[in-house]
Amino acid sequence: MTNPPENFRARGSRHGAAKLTEADVREIRRRYATGRETFAVLASAFSVSPQSVSGVVHMRSWRHVEEKADDLTDGHRKASESS
Numbered sequence: 163m164t165n166p167p168e169n170f171r172a173r174g175s176r177h178g179a180a181k182l183t184e185a186d187v188r189e190i191r192r193r194y195a196t197g198r199e200t201f202a203v204l205a206s207a208f209s210v211s212p213q214s215v216s217g218v219v220h221m222r223s224w225r226h227v228e229e230k231a232d233d234l235t236d237g238h239r240k241a242s243e244s245s
Contacts, residue, residue, distance in 0.1 A: 181208075181209065181214075182218070182224070184224075184227045186208055187218050188230065190204050190208060190215055190218050190219065191218065191229070200212075201213075201215040201219070
């Protein structure tokens with residue numbers, strides 16, 4: 163049996179084994195970016211492993227989830243605002 167094309171695969175929270183939602187992923191990335199919370203603290207808060215949090219933060223997993231403009235921290239600005 164062959165793998166289904168990329169656009170037919172369940173991604174993110176649509177995957178049956180997903181423990182996180184797209185909103186959770188954005189929140190994990192936002193909270194980690196503040197520098198106040200470790201992988202272990204975030205993992206406990208979201209009931210996943212620290213390795214899962216690392217994958218989310220370093221874009222090894224949940225790559226399809228992008229930041230929303232509202233999620234940007236003070237250190238990150240949109241390209242249109244940097245001029």
